[in-house]
Amino acid sequence: MATIKLTINNQPRTLDVEPDMPLLWAIRDVVGLTGTKFGCGIAQCGACTVHLDGSPVRSCSVPVSAVSGQKITTIEGLSKNADHPVQKAWIAHQVPQCGYCQSGQIMSAVALLKTTPKPTDSDIDNAMQGNICRCGTYTRVREAIHTASAEMNTANKLPKNGAKVGKR
Known part of the structure; x- marks a missing residue:
């Protein structure tokens, strides 16, 4: 020991x-x-x-x-309430079927978005190729990663001082 x-x-x-x-x-x-x-x-x-x-x-x-x-x-x-953008996108796109591979899929997707904030389909396919899904939800995985990317990139553009954007 x-x-x-x-x-x-x-x-x-x-x-x-x-x-x-x-x-x-x-x-x-x-x-x-x-x-x-x-x-x-x-x-x-x-x-x-x-x-x-x-x-x-x-x-x-x-x-x-x-x-x-x-x-x-x-x-x-990743988050206390499953509210990380990738987790939310997984739910929105109903990615899991059996769900067994999903924690590994999500962790790989989060790592991808950290290094490549706006990934192409090719970027996603390359980053996720080591994650096997027996249910074959690869198309939904790709869609969810694009959704999470959009949310994360929008969140990064918000003002840091707490000011609200949009119509008043």
Whole structure:
């Protein structure tokens, strides 16, 4: 056993775990955050995607000892009320069918929009290609990402001083 210090969803955590334990199991079984899913166990399906210092990683293939001291964000850490623009767009476009892959899909989409605020269809397809959806909701995923992008870009154009825009 080893003592591993992590920050998960902005909360410091100290875990006593085997150093080679996959981050996924530390998140799910030790910390108790079950939104991140196990899919394939070989980093091919994307169901276990979390952000490590802001970048998407497949948590099933990363040993917890390799991320000591780093900031991890899970689906639970995106927002308190599922009101992140990507989560809202997922609901508006009814993306999930079975829903199993969706937390990984959302985490990949959030990472894409962070680096590419106005993605093209090609950008989306490239960024999301590592996320497998057995239900085949790829068209709705793309539409939801465009919707979230538009909302996030509109929000970024609002005045920072609290002034309201529009007709009076």
